[in-house]
Amino acid sequence: xxxxxxxxxxxxxxxxxVYKKADVDMNKRxxxxxxxELENLMTVVANPRQFKIPDWFxxxxxxxxxxxxxxxxxxxxxxxxxxxxxxxxKIRAKLMFVSKYxxxxxxxxxxxxxxxxxxxxxxxxxxxxxxxxxxLQNEPIFCNLSSVINDxxxxxxxxxxxxxxxxxxxxxxxxxxxxxxxxxxxTDAKKALTFFHWCSQTKHFEHGLQSYCFIVHVLxxxxxxxxxxxxxxxxxxxxxxxxxxxxxxxxxxxxxxYEAVFPGHRxxxxxxxxxxxxxxxxxxxxxxxxxxxxxxxxxxxSFNTMLHISQRSDQNNLAWKIFEYMLVRRIYxxxxxxxxxIDVMLKEGVLPKLxxxxxxxxxxxxxxxxxxxxxxxFRIIEEGRAEEAIALLKRMLQxxxxxxxxxxxxxxxxxxxxxxxxxxxxxxxxxxxxxxTSNSFVYTCLxxxxxxxxxxxxxVQMMEExxxxxxxxxxxTYNHLIIGLSRNGWTNQCLRxxxxxxxxxxxxxxxxxxxxxxxxCIVGNIEEANRTLTSLLNMGLVPDQEIYLILIDGYGxxxxxxxxxxxYYEMVHMGLELSVRVYKSLVQxxxxxxxxxxxxxxxxxxxxxxxxPTSCMYNSLITAYxxxxxxxxxxxxxxxxxxxxLVPCSDAFMLLxxxxx
Numbered sequence: 001x002x003x004x005x006x007x008x009x010x011x012x013x014x015x016x017x018v019y020k021k022a023d024v025d026m027n028k029r030x031x032x033x034x035x036x037e038l039e040n041l042m043t044v045v046a047n048p049r050q051f052k053i054p055d056w057f058x059x060x061x062x063x064x065x066x067x068x069x070x071x072x073x074x075x076x077x078x079x080x081x082x083x084x085x086x087x088x089x090k091i092r093a094k095l096m097f098v099s100k101y102x103x104x105x106x107x108x109x110x111x112x113x114x115x116x117x118x119x120x121x122x123x124x125x126x127x128x129x130x131x132x133x134x135x136l137q138n139e140p141i142f143c144n145l146s147s148v149i150n151d152x153x154x155x156x157x158x159x160x161x162x163x164x165x166x167x168x169x170x171x172x173x174x175x176x177x178x179x180x181x182x183x184x185x186x187t188d189a190k191k192a193l194t195f196f197h198w199c200s201q202t203k204h205f206e207h208g209l210q211s212y213c214f215i216v217h218v219l220x221x222x223x224x225x226x227x228x229x230x231x232x233x234x235x236x237x238x239x240x241x242x243x244x245x246x247x248x249x250x251x252x253x254x255x256x257x258y259e260a261v262f263p264g265h266r267x268x269x270x271x272x273x274x275x276x277x278x279x280x281x282x283x284x285x286x287x288x289x290x291x292x293x294x295x296x297x298x299x300x301x302s303f304n305t306m307l308h309i310s311q312r313s314d315q316n317n318l319a320w321k322i323f324e325y326m327l328v329r330r331i332y333x334x335x336x337x338x339x340x341x342i343d344v345m346l347k348e349g350v351l352p353k354l355x356x357x358x359x360x361x362x363x364x365x366x367x368x369x370x371x372x373x374x375x376x377x378f379r380i381i382e383e384g385r386a387e388e389a390i391a392l393l394k395r396m397l398q399x400x401x402x403x404x405x406x407x408x409x410x411x412x413x414x415x416x417x418x419x420x421x422x423x424x425x426x427x428x429x430x431x432x433x434x435x436x437t438s439n440s441f442v443y444t445c446l447x448x449x450x451x452x453x454x455x456x457x458x459x460v461q462m463m464e465e466x467x468x469x470x471x472x473x474x475x476x477t478y479n480h481l482i483i484g485l486s487r488n489g490w491t492n493q494c495l496r497x498x499x500x501x502x503x504x505x506x507x508x509x510x511x512x513x514x515x516x517x518x519x520x521c522i523v524g525n526i527e528e529a530n531r532t533l534t535s536l537l538n539m540g541l542v543p544d545q546e547i548y549l550i551l552i553d554g555y556g557x558x559x560x561x562x563x564x565x566x567x568y569y570e571m572v573h574m575g576l577e578l579s580v581r582v583y584k585s586l587v588q589x590x591x592x593x594x595x596x597x598x599x600x601x602x603x604x605x606x607x608x609x610x611x612x613p614t615s616c617m618y619n620s621l622i623t624a625y626x627x628x629x630x631x632x633x634x635x636x637x638x639x640x641x642x643x644x645x646l647v648p649c650s651d652a653f654m655l656l657x658x659x660x661x
Contacts, residue, residue: 249287386417389414393411404436405431460493482501510546513547516532627655
């Protein structure tokens with residue numbers, strides 16, 4: 001039914017009754033309909049009254065030519081709309097519009113429709129006469145615009161003839177706009193353009209943004225797109241910064257003057273393409289969103305132009321925003337869109353990652369369009385917008401833009417992020433009911449959820465179930481489980497799965513490595529932890545200072561000062577930026593080992609780097625020297641501590657006092 005309502009002219013209510021009259025199941029997707037069912041549907045649409053569909057359901061009621069009731073769809077709907085507009089223009093041509101023009105607004109908001117024969121001012125309407133007289137005194141309006149323009153028509157539309165006819169008039173913005181609107185018909189568009197250029201070149205008149213918009217509308221309506229594009233480029237260059245300071249924008253003025261000419265929606269696409277050509281993609285996207293808020297969507301060409309310029313300008317995040325907005329507005333990508341987004345993925349370096357995700361879900365390579373759509377959904381999930389991702393995935397599923405197993409797998413991941421386990425398991429069941437097999441990606445999402453929530457037994461059970469059905473865990477699966485086991489005290493299980501992970505050739509994440517090393521240190525296997533770190537470094541791990549701090553604390557417990565110093569030089573060799581926290585750990589653990597002289601050296605190194613030692617470092621030195629019986633050295637560090645306005649801890653102070661007494 002969703003595909004049926006995508007046909008222009010067919011809404012949900014009409015589609016509902018057509019499906020019932022044609023005796024077709026509404027739950028069937030487009031590819032599941034037989035040829036006979038499609039024929040029945042189109043027969044009902046073509047002859048709705050024969051199937052007793054009420055007239056108030058139909059969108060073409062009492063056609064003005066034959067008086068028929070019918071349902072008009074697709075291109076016929078556009079043709080009838082254009083026919084109606086042309087008919088209304090002819091009706092309007094027989095009448096005359098008198099505009100009370102307000103220069104402060106985008107367009108005269110009040111139009112009085114009168115018959116041409118009865119155009120006059122009432123003798124007893126003194127207020128109207130006084131207003132009219134004041135208008136003539138304040139600004140010189142062309143008394144008879146049609147006669148002046150007819151005079152120019154007879155002489156020819158050259159700058160000299162325009163100077164002869166209009167030269168005595170002091171031009172104002174409303175007057176210029178009035179002339180442009182008088183010449184808004186397609187046959188007069190070039191005359192309006194000539195007048196526009198004559199004003200600026202001969203009279204040195206500076207056109208306002210509203211005048212630019214009027215002339216652009218006139219040119220677009222007549223098909224003079226090259227001239228319209230040139231004037232739009234001039235307006236964008238001239239007014240973008242100026243109107244931005246007044247909380248206005250070119251697109252607002254262009255939309256506000258639209259109804260004066262009705263040039264068609266391509267004028268807005270032209271503006272977006274001009275913005276993109278000038279590498280002003282952010283402004284183009286803002287204008288696109290503004291038009292979308294007012295019910296006007298850009299076409300696929302404009303979206304592709306914005307995407308292409310974003311990709312060429314290395315604005316990859318903006319490109320993904322534009323692509324997402326496209327799908328939200330139901331403007332669906334074509335081949336060029338897909339090629340541009342693949343280029344964006346290559347620039348970001350995310351293509352291999354997403355291909356591996358799809359391999360785990362589907363087990364085979366997918367088309368580029370599927371890769372792009374999956375990447376968008378994956379990005380939205382990673383940004384924490386899981387609910388938006390679910391809505392987008394369901395829409396893609398309805399439009400056959402994504403395979404069922406991929407869509408449902410990502411929906412499961414979204415529900416896990418939202419902590420909605422029941423919905424995640426329900427989506428997993430729906431995926432299996434649709435004939436899709438479960439995959440390692442879904443199991444990994446569920447294992448990650450259980451591990452994060454501390455439900456370790458269920459996480460281990462899910463891992464065992466995953467292996468039993470023939471699916472292979474991968475690096476992220478082990479990362480989730482090992483971190484969960486370590487943080488919840490499952491030491492033996494943590495070590496067992498750590499060994500399995502390394503045996504499988506997977507490189508753990510940095511967080512997982514820290515948990516593995518920490519678990520080994522907790523059980524007292526410090527040397528094994530050190531060997532594990534060496535193996536991980538050989539596999540390509542880029543360590544941080546956290547993993548070395550764990551080992552330093554471990555060797556401090558065993559009293560191996562030499563290994564502590566070795567780890568320090570290893571950190572320096574690795575080029576790690578050492579913080580005060582590292583030096584604090586070195587001093588404390590060396591003091592535990594009884595190597596106070598080595599600890600003092602690190603305080604000196606800290607001072608040479610311009611960093612201030614902490615009170616914990618001095619407390620450790622004071623305590624260590626007191627325990628050794630060297631009260632003089634303890635007092636030296638106590639005095640140094642006081643000079644630096646550091647406060648000793650109560651334990652160190654009481655120990656020092658006790659030893660002195």
